[in-house]
Amino acid sequence: MNRAPFIFLGVFCALAFSFVGLVLTNQLTYGSFTTHVDEDEGKAFPLQSPGLAAQGKLVYQDLGCVACHTQQVRRPGFGSDTGEGSRGWGERQSVARDYLRESRVLIGSQRVGPDLRNFAARKNAAGTEPTAESLYHYLFDPTLVSKDSAMPRYAFLFKSQQILGEPSTKALKLTGTHAAQPGYEIVPTARGEALVAYLLSLKDTYAYPETKNVYTPPAPQKKAGAPHGETKVEEKKEGHQ
Numbered sequence: 112m113n114r115a116p117f118i119f120l121g122v123f124c125a126l127a128f129s130f131v132g133l134v135l136t137n138q139l140t141y142g143s144f145t146t147h148v149d150e151d152e153g154k155a156f157p158l159q160s161p162g163l164a165a166q167g168k169l170v171y172q173d174l175g176c177v178a179c180h181t182q183q184v185r186r187p188g189f190g191s192d193t194g195e196g197s198r199g200w201g202e203r204q205s206v207a208r209d210y211l212r213e214s215r216v217l218i219g220s221q222r223v224g225p226d227l228r229n230f231a232a233r234k235n236a237a238g239t240e241p242t243a244e245s246l247y248h249y250l251f252d253p254t255l256v257s258k259d260s261a262m263p264r265y266a267f268l269f270k271s272q273q274i275l276g277e278p279s280t281k282a283l284k285l286t287g288t289h290a291a292q293p294g295y296e297i298v299p300t301a302r303g304e305a306l307v308a309y310l311l312s313l314k315d316t317y318a319y320p321e322t323k324n325v326y327t328p329p330a331p332q333k334k335a336g337a338p339h340g341e342t343k344v345e346e347k348k349e350g351h352q
Contacts, residue, residue, distance in 0.1 A: 144208055147319050156317045157212050160309075167309025170302050172217065174265070179223035182216075182313070192226060201229040201315065203322045209315045224262060231314040246307045247283055247299055255289070268303035271295050 146155035160168070171177070184201035187194040193201050205228055210216045234240055245256065251269055253260035269283070274296050281304070282296040291297045299307065 144211055146211060147208065147317075149317075156319070157209055157315070159212055160312050163305055163308040164312035165309075167305035167307065167312075168217075170306040171309055172215070174306075176227075177217045177219045179219075179221060179262075181219035181222050181226045182228040183218045184226060184228050184315070198225070199233065200226045202232070203315075203318065205315060206319060206321050208319050208321065227310070227313055229313065229315050231311045232316050241311065243281075243307050243311065246310060247281070247303070248285075250303065250306070251283060251285075251297070252289065255285075265303075268300055268306065269297050270300050271297050 146157065148155050182205075184203070184205045185192045186204035187197075191197045193199075193204060209228075231241060247269075249256045249260075249262075250265045252264050252266065253262040271291055272279075272295065274294055278296055279298050281298050282291075283298070285291065285297060
């Protein structure tokens with residue numbers, strides 16, 4: 112008996128179901144997504160990235176930053192990105208609409224460094240948000256800002272130039288062995304400025320309808336043999352990501 116037609120039919124059906132499940136289902140689910148128009152603000156969210164930030168995204172891709180940094184804030188219960196006692200990587204979880212205007216989504220897969228999805232809105236210990244000046248110093252030499260930082264130096268994103276007239280407002284304030292030679296200053300290159308502009312554009316603070324009440328923590332289970340009303344909540348240990 113010639114079973115070739117049945118084998119061909121089985122392979123065809125498997126590929127067809129895979130296509131429907133992986134492509135068509137996602138298209139039907141997310142393909143109709145549109146920007147959310149806020150009539151009070153008169154804006155459509157997510158906002159379009161400024162031109163310089165769009166150029167900076169290309170620098171981000173070129174440098175391979177996605178290998179160490181993710182861009183997806185997980186909801187409470189799936190890690191410790193948000194919520195009380197968390198890392199404080201965002202005010203809410205990331206949703207599909209956040210990435211609507213991005214032709215290439217850089218979600219990433221490893222967190223050697225912190226998640227960057229809401230980097231520009233993240234406050235440091237002093238309660239201030241990142242600035243271009245602080246980012247320039249960090250990119251030039253991360254140990255200038257964080258002594259134990261494992262991030263590599265990106266000094267090639269800067270250049271030394273002779274001071275003609277007034278010093279540049281973008282010149283790095285460096286001392287010691289990092290200081291520029293007398294009469295010279297260290298300033299960011301065009302690629303460095305674009306990368307910083309991109310990092311400062313990473314901010315998802317707008318609350319879409321789908322970000323409200325999207326997660327309800329499960330009720331704590333009662334401990335076996337415990338007095339009435341006493342409960343025990345088992346902690347979930349999060350592995351390295």
